[in-house]
Amino acid sequence: MSLMNVLLAFALFVLSALVLMAGGVKKRFVLLILLLVLGMIACEQNQQQKAQRPNIIFLLSDDQRDNTFGAMGHPFVRTPNVDRLLRQGVRFSNTYIAEPVCSPSRASLFTGMHERVHGVGFSSSYQMTEDQWSRSYPALLRENGYTTGFIGKFGVEYYTFRGRTAEKFDFWYAHDGWTKFFPKEHDSFSTRPYHDAEADIITPIMGEAISAFLDSASTAGRPFCLSVSFNVPHGSQTTSMYTGYEGWHDMIRPADENPRLRGHPVYGSLYRTIDFPIPGDVGTDPHRHIPRHVLDQDRGRKKTYKYDYAPGTVREHHIRYFQTITGMDRVIGGMMRDLERLGLAGRTVIIFASDHGLLMGEYGMGGKALLYDLACKIPCFICDPGIPAAKKGKTVDRLVSSLDIPCTILDYAGVAAPQEMSGRSLVPLVRGEESGWREQLFLESLFTLRDNPFCEGIRRGDWKYIRMFDGAEPYDESDVDFTGRKPAFEQLFNLKKDPGEKINLIDRYQDSRLLGTLRSSVKARSAELNARRARYLKTYECVPR
Numbered sequence: 001m002s003l004m005n006v007l008l009a010f011a012l013f014v015l016s017a018l019v020l021m022a023g024g025v026k027k028r029f030v031l032l033i034l035l036l037v038l039g040m041i042a043c044e045q046n047q048q049q050k051a052q053r054p055n056i057i058f059l060l061s062d063d064q065r066d067n068t069f070g071a072m073g074h075p076f077v078r079t080p081n082v083d084r085l086l087r088q089g090v091r092f093s094n095t096y097i098a099e100p101v102c103s104p105s106r107a108s109l110f111t112g113m114h115e116r117v118h119g120v121g122f123s124s125s126y127q128m129t130e131d132q133w134s135r136s137y138p139a140l141l142r143e144n145g146y147t148t149g150f151i152g153k154f155g156v157e158y159y160t161f162r163g164r165t166a167e168k169f170d171f172w173y174a175h176d177g178w179t180k181f182f183p184k185e186h187d188s189f190s191t192r193p194y195h196d197a198e199a200d201i202i203t204p205i206m207g208e209a210i211s212a213f214l215d216s217a218s219t220a221g222r223p224f225c226l227s228v229s230f231n232v233p234h235g236s237q238t239t240s241m242y243t244g245y246e247g248w249h250d251m252i253r254p255a256d257e258n259p260r261l262r263g264h265p266v267y268g269s270l271y272r273t274i275d276f277p278i279p280g281d282v283g284t285d286p287h288r289h290i291p292r293h294v295l296d297q298d299r300g301r302k303k304t305y306k307y308d309y310a311p312g313t314v315r316e317h318h319i320r321y322f323q324t325i326t327g328m329d330r331v332i333g334g335m336m337r338d339l340e341r342l343g344l345a346g347r348t349v350i351i352f353a354s355d356h357g358l359l360m361g362e363y364g365m366g367g368k369a370l371l372y373d374l375a376c377k378i379p380c381f382i383c384d385p386g387i388p389a390a391k392k393g394k395t396v397d398r399l400v401s402s403l404d405i406p407c408t409i410l411d412y413a414g415v416a417a418p419q420e421m422s423g424r425s426l427v428p429l430v431r432g433e434e435s436g437w438r439e440q441l442f443l444e445s446l447f448t449l450r451d452n453p454f455c456e457g458i459r460r461g462d463w464k465y466i467r468m469f470d471g472a473e474p475y476d477e478s479d480v481d482f483t484g485r486k487p488a489f490e491q492l493f494n495l496k497k498d499p500g501e502k503i504n505l506i507d508r509y510q511d512s513r514l515l516g517t518l519r520s521s522v523k524a525r526s527a528e529l530n531a532r533r534a535r536y537l538k539t540y541e542c543v544p545r
């Protein structure tokens, strides 16, 4: 509450008391008029404050690992538009996703909770409920006067609402599942929403929708919150760039052989002539890193979304991966021009994140759902036009969670975060206030399809500790209560000396105080989250699926 509001409230209180005590009719009348005028001023103040709330655009990419924009230091990817946003914004260079796989990661971004608390994931037993949605950031902003929009991959609808998600937003141009690079060439529930677009390629199609939303929202007279969920550089998009030959799923031929892409400024020869290195451990034995009895790569993890990296195809996948990031950058550039054209740039906060990272051959593995930095660390930044020039272009290396993002959005909108959200607003970090920030961060991966184990871990200082347990599919609350259970496998990495997480120090530090402390921290946080889940189940209706 501003000082002006406090003074107004006090004046109203005093006047009300005087009216009650005043003797003569005339006196009462004069005081009542004064009361009315002050009430009108208070209302006006409130309206002005509401009108001053910023617009918010939350951009989410799909499977994009950290450090994959030019201004983040990537050696060759070209992303001039995002680079400009990074120069104007604040980057969070130690951001971890709450759950390193698509759908539960998104459920966590909406609800601000870890998967084991909200209970909605590929391997869990529950669906998202109306109750849960009503306390998500889009629902809360809509309830508080924001125009809300959603564009692109929603990714949670499988488990909820089923065809009725459009009702949850004022503007909806979106799909669930995996749409195609050329969606108009296919007829399915995930491609049909885009058949009326002008463009042919999915990312510029989303750009058209962004323009349409901004055009209408700019005249609506109230702030907006637009969530854009790009479905690149996900492997299912890059495989479908060129489907005109036998074995297209394996990306064995260059995509610019597709006549529709030949000569294209982004999807043609870009990056094809650069001699970039592919990971040195592509095609090596993954079980040297995580033993077969803990995660057998032959039980489904290989051959998934074409993340089965072999030396023959890994280069082509890298080229397409970075082309689609540049394609996304172009659409973001178009969005920035729209914001300028419509006079919105000075009052629109842009937040960027990815739903998780990706292994692209490192450790002899592909894919996600593990707690290696490459899979669970994400690019993240906030471009807030309200911060002073001296604060722009900074990098903050504090530990940040994707669960902080919904709290940040709510904070910008002046809406209180529900008590079950476990993140913290990043607004103080954006403004350069770092004191009292968290010193450690709990990580988890509860995706147990394809032989994946339950993983949980902790990041603190230079260290990351991970413990794994045999997975259950589907799992319920008792399966993720690890009290008294011996981990099937543990990892300890010193990220400062070994940023690639190749040297597991668990045996060397077996009896150390450091490892003892990290183990206790994981156990304590794991038990605390299970207790939160128990309380959550008592408070809100949770619906099995």
Ligand SMILES: [Ca+2]
Binding pocket: 062, 063, 101, 102, 234, 355, 356
């Ligand atoms: Ca994803």
